[in-house]
Amino acid sequence: MTDLxxxxxxxxxxxxxxxxxxxxxxxxxIPALKEQLLAHEEPLKTLQHVLMAHxxxxxxxxxxxxxxxxxxxxxxxxxxxxxxxxxxxTFMSVLRAMRKHCQAQEALFDLCNGFPQINRYxxxxxxxxxxxxxxxxxxxxxxxxxxxDPYARGGYSLFVPDSYSPDHPxxxxxxxxxxxxxxxxFLWTWLREARSRGFILMAPSSIGRTWSIADIPMDxxxxxxHVEEVCSxxxxxxxxxxxxxxxxxxxxxxxxxxxxxxPAKAIAPVSCVLPMVDLELAGDRRVYWVHGAQDWxxxxxxxxKACKEISSAGADVRLKVVPDLSHAYPREENxxxxxxxxxxxxx
Numbered sequence: 001m002t003d004l005x006x007x008x009x010x011x012x013x014x015x016x017x018x019x020x021x022x023x024x025x026x027x028x029x030i031p032a033l034k035e036q037l038l039a040h041e042e043p044l045k046t047l048q049h050v051l052m053a054h055x056x057x058x059x060x061x062x063x064x065x066x067x068x069x070x071x072x073x074x075x076x077x078x079x080x081x082x083x084x085x086x087x088x089x090t091f092m093s094v095l096r097a098m099r100k101h102c103q104a105q106e107a108l109f110d111l112c113n114g115f116p117q118i119n120r121y122x123x124x125x126x127x128x129x130x131x132x133x134x135x136x137x138x139x140x141x142x143x144x145x146x147x148x149d150p151y152a153r154g155g156y157s158l159f160v161p162d163s164y165s166p167d168h169p170x171x172x173x174x175x176x177x178x179x180x181x182x183x184x185x186f187l188w189t190w191l192r193e194a195r196s197r198g199f200i201l202m203a204p205s206s207i208g209r210t211w212s213i214a215d216i217p218m219d220x221x222x223x224x225x226h227v228e229e230v231c232s233x234x235x236x237x238x239x240x241x242x243x244x245x246x247x248x249x250x251x252x253x254x255x256x257x258x259x260x261x262x263p264a265k266a267i268a269p270v271s272c273v274l275p276m277v278d279l280e281l282a283g284d285r286r287v288y289w290v291h292g293a294q295d296w297x298x299x300x301x302x303x304x305k306a307c308k309e310i311s312s313a314g315a316d317v318r319l320k321v322v323p324d325l326s327h328a329y330p331r332e333e334n335x336x337x338x339x340x341x342x343x344x345x346x347x
C-alpha cells in the first residue's frame with residue numbers, strides 16, 4: 001500500500017529552497033543559484049514511484065492527485081530556472097519558474113488541515129499562537145476572474161482568514177505585483193502573514209503587463225472599484241488599509257497613494273522609484289520604503305533622494321535599506337512593514 005506521509009517533507013523543502021533562491025536573486029548569481037536548486041532533483045525523483053502508484057486507498061486518491069500536480073510544478077520550476085540563450089531569456093525563465101512555484105503553493109494550500117508540515121509552511125514560524133487551522137471546504141481564496149482563464153488581467157485575488165467574522169472589522173492589505181507579474185502569484189508573498197495575523201489580503205493584477213505608471217488613473221480607477229467591491233462584501237476598517245507593492249508595483253503604489261481618491265493613507269513601496277506625482281497630499285500620508293543596497297535595477301541612491309523629497313513635502317517617511325538585498329522581494333521585511341502599519345498586527 002502506497003504511503004504518502006513522506007511526500008510533504010520533500011515538497012516543502014524544495015519550495016523553501018526556491019523561496020531562499022528568489023530572495024538572493026541577482027542576474028550574475030543565477031548559475032550558482034541554479035546549482036543549489038538542482039540539489040533537490042534526486043529527492044524529488046524518489047517521489048515519482050510513490051505518486052505514480054495506483055494502490056492508494058480511494059480516500060487518498062484526491063490527495064495523491066494534488067501531490068502529483070504540485071510535484072510536477074516544483075520539478076518543472078527547478079528545471080526551468082535559469083534557462084535561456086541570453087541574459088534576457090535567462091531572467092524571464094526565472095520569472096516563469098517563480099510562477100510555477102506559486103502555482104504549487106496554490107495546489108497544496110487545501111491540504112493544510114491534513115498535513116502539519118504543509119500547514120506550517122503557510123504560517124509564520126513553527127507555530128503561531130491564536131492562528132486558526134485551515135478549515136477544508138470553507139472558501140477563503142477567491143479570484144475575481146474565475147478559473148476559466150486564471151491569468152486574465154485586470155482582476156484580483158483575495159485571501160480571507162478563517163477567523164473572519166462580519167461582526168469584527170479587519171485590516172486590508174493591498175499588495176501590488178511587479179512588472180510581468182500577476183496578483184494570483186503575488187498573493188503568496190503575503191499569505192503567511194495574513195493567515196497568521198488575521199487580516200484580509202488583496203492582490204490585484206494590472207490591466208496591462210505592468211502598472212500604468214505613466215497614466216496613474218487607468219489602473220487606479222479599476223483598483224478603486226476592486227477595493228470598494230471587497231469592502232462591500234467583507235467588514236473592513238476604512239482607516240486600516242495598507243497599499244504596498246514590489247518594483248513597478250511599488251512605484252504605482254506611490255503614484256496612486258498620493259492621489260486624493262486613494263483609500264489607503266499608509267504606503268509601503270519595495271525596491272522601486274518615485275514616479276512623477278503631485279505631493280500636495282503628502283502631509284496626510286505615511287510611507288515605509290524598503291530598498292536593497294545591492295539593487296541593480298533601481299539604485300538605492302534614488303530611494304534615498306525620493307524619501308527626502310517626500311519627507312520635505314510633509315509625509316511621515318521611513319526608509320529601510322537592506323544591506324544584502326538586490327532587486328528581489330525581502331519577505332522577512334513583511335513583519336516590520338506590518339508593525340509600522342498597525343502595531344496591533346504584531347505577533
